[in-house]
Amino acid sequence: MTQKIAILGASGYTGAELARIIATHPEMEIVALSGDRKAGMKMGEVFPHLRHLGLPDLCKIEEIDFSNVDLAFCALPHATSQAVIAELPLDQKVVDLSADFRLRNPAEYEKWYGKPHSAVELQKEAVYGLTEFYRDEIRAARLCAGTGCNAAAGQYAIRPLIEAGVIDLDEIVIDLKAGVSGAGRSLKENLLHAELSGGTMPYSAGGKHRHLGEFDQEFSKLAGRPVLVQFTPHLMPFNRGILGTVYVRGNAEEIHAALAARYAEEVFLEVLPFGTLASTRSVAGSNFVHLGVTGDRLPGRAIVTVAIDNLTKGSSGQAIQNANLMLGLPETMGLMLAPVFP
Amino acid sequence: MTQKIAILGASGYTGAELARIIATHPEMEIVALSGDRKAGMKMGEVFPHLRHLGLPDLCKIEEIDFSNVDLAFCALPHATSQAVIAELPLDQKVVDLSADFRLRNPAEYEKWYGKPHSAVELQKEAVYGLTEFYRDEIRAARLCAGTGCNAAAGQYAIRPLIEAGVIDLDEIVIDLKAGVSGAGRSLKENLLHAELSGGTMPYSAGGKHRHLGEFDQEFSKLAGRPVLVQFTPHLMPFNRGILGTVYVRGNAEEIHAALAARYAEEVFLEVLPFGTLASTRSVAGSNFVHLGVTGDRLPGRAIVTVAIDNLTKGSSGQAIQNANLMLGLPETMGLMLAPVFP
Amino acid sequence: MTQKIAILGASGYTGAELARIIATHPEMEIVALSGDRKAGMKMGEVFPHLRHLGLPDLCKIEEIDFSNVDLAFCALPHATSQAVIAELPLDQKVVDLSADFRLRNPAEYEKWYGKPHSAVELQKEAVYGLTEFYRDEIRAARLCAGTGCNAAAGQYAIRPLIEAGVIDLDEIVIDLKAGVSGAGRSLKENLLHAELSGGTMPYSAGGKHRHLGEFDQEFSKLAGRPVLVQFTPHLMPFNRGILGTVYVRGNAEEIHAALAARYAEEVFLEVLPFGTLASTRSVAGSNFVHLGVTGDRLPGRAIVTVAIDNLTKGSSGQAIQNANLMLGLPETMGLMLAPVFP
Amino acid sequence: MTQKIAILGASGYTGAELARIIATHPEMEIVALSGDRKAGMKMGEVFPHLRHLGLPDLCKIEEIDFSNVDLAFCALPHATSQAVIAELPLDQKVVDLSADFRLRNPAEYEKWYGKPHSAVELQKEAVYGLTEFYRDEIRAARLCAGTGCNAAAGQYAIRPLIEAGVIDLDEIVIDLKAGVSGAGRSLKENLLHAELSGGTMPYSAGGKHRHLGEFDQEFSKLAGRPVLVQFTPHLMPFNRGILGTVYVRGNAEEIHAALAARYAEEVFLEVLPFGTLASTRSVAGSNFVHLGVTGDRLPGRAIVTVAIDNLTKGSSGQAIQNANLMLGLPETMGLMLAPVFP
Known part of the structure; x- marks a missing residue:
């Protein structure tokens, strides 16, 4: 039976990406789209590439009849998201794409986002949405928190290495190259x-980027001790894709083996042959992740490269993957779209 | 029953685009991929974005068992294509993506392509692949000739206007902006x-571009008299997409009405509201066509804008649409992929 | 003796381009830079590429001592510009880069810019800044109005053809491809x-673009009768450069000869060999203009291609060329910077 | 007295960049341009952006009368360069832009470039061309070896830190983002x-890139002990510019102070305020270098960002700076061109 879907905050890029994927999802149907400032507009005016889909017009959230909604994707800005979700019916299944429910610890939230969390109970309830590592929890969740796109990329590269104990936990550097759509459809001069x-140029260098909150939480939890990485994102002159170049200490072959073993059964995770480097172009427009490992001339050092599409696997594709689990659908349903190249 | 597909010339962009679309086509399975110079390579080496698909390795054409092939896409260069297709089994269904079978008249072929056609009988047999205008012929065809990508864009804008008699046939200017993937994966300095x-810069200006052969053939046939257009293509600094800006003489509202009427039932053809302009970004990665009409301040003049993805609707998507017809499958099967934006 | 220069509205792209060129101009020195909202900031914060120049900090216009200014460039938005210039000392030499003084006729100004001109006397006084066609007037001017960047491109292609009487005045189509910096540093979603x-996509199609006011004024004046062109600009995914593809009726060789003759002595105007097409990349970053002419297969038709850098020859380079004349300096001083390629 | 200049290998990007800069250099005149495969062609055909300069036609090297040449720039491929320079008059001043004379040690040359050096005596004679660190040697040199573009970027960031003893020599990671013109005008699929x-994607990761030979030689010489860095270049989707993100261990403020002190008198080296990050856009088209330093949340770690234009300061601008010294001209002559933005 087709699942009825609402997208709250459908006028941004993650909203549009949800609609793009759902367009060919066999068991999801969009019944409501909200867009506060653009309420009343046709979706085809806001996003002409979706005009053929016959989607509902944008409305205000309060106009949505949630009794008719099986699952709501919440693609609103952080802070707004927690306020909106707190008002939804208590049994409403929600996949949130904002930053509001990623961090377990209210103090950490306040530290990285600059004000106290207004829905601490929901924060406790929410399940972290990195599907391949929280699959069972997500399947049972009512509220799933989508990960940061950069945070997803970094974790795909590093988590299995922590799990396998093959790297030095105090020597992890993530140099990340991020496509501009990750910054959203906001009117900022630098965009x-x-x-x-x-x-290109870096931004939020030196430990200032908010996705560090997720890295810290997840890596430390996994390691059972504090793990603090260095993380430097760079704004790239392309629209889609994140490349992570991760500098680690350990045996490169063991590192490659750990990734290959961990992801052997994962449909979306592709560990490239040893020595092959990941490229964003090879995953753009898709839910796939490419991972490469190469050794360094300096003994005991290795480089892990990871590529994802920030809007798909880093955000809306991940969200649909999680929604599939929460709705009892096959996890990969609607998500096998191949990358678009050239 | 799943249709078994071969792609001849799979190492180029149109070959990759065929494989991308077939990846989620429910009734097609790729059983053979040829790539002469790259025979023996894995498809995932030639096109890393397709590595998850488990495709057959590239082989030489002569290694393919065509008794096991329901339909072959031929994505070879022109001249090569006619030689290869002439050697295929006589009942082999073929959709050719080259220029070899687009022109009816051997003299015209020689004029535009610089040497005589070597398979004139096949040239006679081939059906022109502009689906929405040759649907019945294609359904019955053994050999279908894919159109030029620029030729497709121009025809979608102009054919209904000739049919409806609403424009001056001697005053048609097509100023076309073409994404670079239309030039293929060839190693040329300007690419x-x-x-x-x-x-940006123009190329083949002043009546030199080969797709004029198609325009002449099709427009003249439709009008029952010679129709010769002006056509200036420009090489654009983006990968996918063609924008045609077509200058015509006639009543803009009538022109809009003629397009709207002609395409009212066509799934892939979107006639935008009067005055709205087409954008390549709104169709990229998809089989959709956007058409806009606006009047000019000069009475009796109008501008038709048309946007397609050259690799999809202009080439490989069109080819699959035609293959669907030739194989008795629903015409739109596998082709409802939404455009990728941003 | 070094000329003291003020730039009003220095926080936009044309202001930055003025500063870039003046950086190596041997006889100009910037003594004041205004930027209303950014007053108090260092120019190197607003434009880090200019930080080595030791420029004055941005200030408010009212803080500038114009008794110390030989010439002011006014790079403010239209409407603001006329108000500001009206308040300047009556003998202050000014080169205005806005649209405010391009049109002679107040009614035309109001028609294209949507409100009455507030400084009609200045409008009468201003000289139109297309240097190669108004050189003597500019040399004697106090107030020079920079042309529209698109208007400059189109006029370089067409004016000599009107002067020479070699084209049909009722059949001129300008299909123009414009780099995005022409839209300024404004925070608009489509930028x-x-x-x-x-x-890519067109914009302001069908006779809506404001630069038509300039085309109409200049071409009609030159022809001694109304000349109305068709003009369709397209927003291009590159930062600098305008390519005009101009469709005209006439003998292509005569057209080429007319351009070559008219520009034979012009340093910045390069008429390419017959049949060669202009490219924006070949002029980007410079004050040069490339012009190409090619015939069409349709007898009596020709295509003129013209490429300029919208920020340089289309705006700030032109402004400095005019300022050189107004200040009694050699016209090309500081402007021989070669195009930047690749 | 104007210096007579020859450019050997003028049909590549570094050759064109030399010509671009010399176009406005007050004391250099190009008297000969060689281009083996393109001998006989006009420079304006090979590089239309230079057509206004009235440059000599491309010729074969053997056609050049070196008695009339004050200084030759050699912009040939490595291996070719050493053979050509060995045949030049023994007193011919040469600035080589290839990799042939960068490494002192013939064994290192063979290791990184895969074959023995054929002009070992010249290799000994050559002076390494990183101007700000070899100024006196260059002034006295007959043969100057231009540095690698990536090698220049990395050294500007790191040399002062080694000199000042403020970083851990065993913990240096250079993550580098390189514009595509650094790969030259060669016909390769990935370009x-x-x-x-x-x-984007990395290339030559893990210690394979040839510019490591330069890093090893220079850093070890400076430190008086072996210094081996990690270095991962990435191919960027832009034409000009290198951004180096350099991870070091040390006190960030001390690091910033060391850079600021070292470059206080250097015209082309701009050390940004502490915490400000370098951007390639801010130096593109110029001979300037921007350097930023920021601390990390992890104590004792810092990030140095460095931006240069690979074709200018990384290659041809550097070459002219060195030529100025060798010819007794002011070092910055012709090189004060401001960066081009946007």
Whole structure:
């Protein structure tokens, strides 16, 4: 039976990406789309690439009849998201794509996001949405918190290495190259084509990026001790894709073997042959993840490269993967879309 | 019953695009992939974005057992294509993506492609693959000739206007902006990123582009008199997409009405509201076509804008649409993939 | 003796381009930079690429001592510009880069810019800044109005053809491809990298673009009768450069000869060999203009291609060329910077 | 007195960049341009952006009268370069832009470039061309070896830190983002626009990139002990610019102070305020270098960011800076061109 889907905050890029994927999902149907400032507009005006889909017009959240909604994707900004979800029916299944429910610890939330969490009970209830590592919890969840896109990329590269005990936990550097759609459809000068295209620069360097909260939480939990990574994101002159270049200490072959073993049964995780490097172009537009491992000329050092599409596996594809689990559907349903190249 | 598919010339972009679409086509299975110079390689080495598909390795054409092939896509260069297809079993269903069977008239072929056609009988047999205008012929065809990508874009804008008699046949200018993947994966200096990105220029201006052969053939046939258009393509610094800006003489509202009427039942053809302009970004990665009409301040003049993805609707998506017809499958099967934006 | 220069509105792209060129201009020195909302900031914060220049900090216009300013460039938005210039000392030499003084006729200004001109006397006084066609007037001017960037491109292609009487005045189509910096540093959704890169679309099609006011004024004046062109601009996914593809009726060789003759002595105007097509990449970052002419297969039709850098020859380079004339300096001083490629 | 300049290998990007800069250099005049395969062609055909310069036609090297040449830039491929330079007059001043004379040690050359050096005496004679660190030697040199572009970027960030003794020499990671023009005008599949634009990937990871030979030589010499860095370059979808993100161990403020002190008198080296990050866009098209330092949340770690234009400061601009010294001209002559933005 087709699942009825609402997308709250459908006028942003993750909202559009949800709609794109659901367009060919055999068991999901979009019944409501909210977009506060754009309420009343046709979705095909806000996103002309979706005009053929006959989607509902954008409305205000309060106009949605949630008794008719099997699952709501919440693609709102953080802070807004916690307020909105707190008002939804208590049994409403929700996959949240914001940052609001990623961190377990209210103090950590406040530290990284600058104000106290207003829905601490929901924060406790929420399940972290990195599917391949929280599958059972997600299947049983009412509220699932989508991960940060950069946080997803980094974790796919590093978690199995912590699990397998093959790297030095105090020597992890994530140099990350992030496509601009990760910054959303917001009107900021540095996101203009004339500013951004034709070059690159880092941002939030030195331990300031909010996704560090997720890295800290997840890696430390996994290791049973504090694990603090270095993380430098760079704004890239392309729209989709994240490349993580992860510098670790350990035996490169063992590292490769640990990734290969951990992901052997995972449909979306592709561990490339030893020495092959990941490329964002090879996963763009898809839910797939490419992972490469290469040794370094310096003994005991290795480089893990990881590529994901920030909007798909890093956000909306992940969200649908989790929604499939929460709705009792096959996990990969609607998500086997191949990457788009060239 | 799943249809067994071979792709001849699978190491180019149209070959990869066929494989991308077939990846989620419910009734097609790729059983053979040829790539002459790359025979023996894994498809995932040639196109890493397809590595998860478990495709057959690239082989030589002569290694393919065509008794096991329901339909072959031929994505070879022109001239090669006619030689290869002439050697295939006489009842082999073929969709050719090259230029070899687009033109009816051997003299026209020789004029535009610089040497005589070597398979004139096949040229006669082939059906022109602009689906929405040759649907019945394609359904019955053994050999279908995919259109030029620019030729497809221009025809979608102009054919209904000729049919409806609403434009001056001697005053048609097609100014076309073509994404670089239309030039294929060939090693030419002007296709290098350092040469092409960050600017634009025309090419083959003034009546030299080969797709004029198709325009002439099709428009003249439709009009019952010679129709010769002006056509200036421009090489664009993006990978996918064709925008046609078509200058015509006639009443803009009538022109819009003619397009809307002609495509009212067509799934892939979207006629935008009057005054709305087409954008390549809104169709990229999909089989959809966007058409816009706007009037000009000069009375009696109008501008038709048309956007397609050159690799999908302009080539491989069209080819699969035609293959669906030839195989008795629903025409849109596997082709409802939504455009990828941003 | 070094000329003292003020730039009003220095926080936009044309302001930055003025500063870039003046950086190596041997006879100009920047003594004041205004930027209303950014007053108090260092220029190197607003434009880090200019930080080595030791420029004055941004200030408010009212803080500038114009008795110490030989010439002011006014790079403010239209409407603001006329109000500001009206308040300047009556003998202050000004080169305005806005649209405010391009049109002679107040009614035309109101028609295209939507409100009455507030400084009609100045509008009368201003000289139109297309240097190669108004050189003597500019040399004597106090107030020079920079042309629209698209208007410059189109006029370089068409004016000599009107002058020489070699084209049909009722059959001119300008299909123009415009780099995004022409839209300025404004925060608009369609100028975001994620929206704009990777594709193209037209805008202001059908006779709505304001630069038509300039075309109409200039071409009609030149012809001694109304000349109304068709003009369709397209937003391009690159930062600098305008390509005009101009469809005209006439003998292509005569057209080429007319351009070659008219520009034979012009340093910045390069008429390419017959049949060669202009490319924006070949002029980007410079004050040069490339012009190409090719015939069409349809007798009596020709295509003129023209490429300029919208920020340089289309705006700030032109402004400095005019300022050189107004200040009694050699016209090309500081402007011989070669195009930047790749 | 104007210096007469020859450019050997003028048909590549570094050759074009030399010509671009010399176009406005007040004391250099190009008297000969060689381009083996393109001998006989006009420079304006090979590089249309230079057509206004009236440059000599491309010729074969053996056609050049070196008695009329004050200084030759050699922009040939490595291996070719050593053979050509060995045949030049013994007193011919040469600035080589290839890799042939960067390494002192013939064994190191053979290790990194795969075959023995054929001009070992010249290798001994050559002076390493990192101007700010070899100024006196260069001034006295007959043969100057231009550095690798990546090698220049890395050294600007790291050399002062080794000199000042403020970092751990065994813990240096250079994650480098390199614009595609660094790969030259060569016809390789991965350099095509359709392959490269819209994403990124690493290459030569793990200690394979040849510029490591330079890092090893220079850093070890400076430190008086072996210093081996980790170095991962990434191919970027833009044409000009290198961003180095350098991970070091030490006190961030001390590191910043060491850079600021070392470069206080250097015209082209800009050390940004503490905490500010470098951007390639801010130096593109110029000979300037931007350096930023920021601390990390992990105590004792810091990140140095460095941005250069690979074709200018990383290659041809550096070459002209060195040529100025060798010819007794002011070091910055012709090189004060401001970066081009946007």
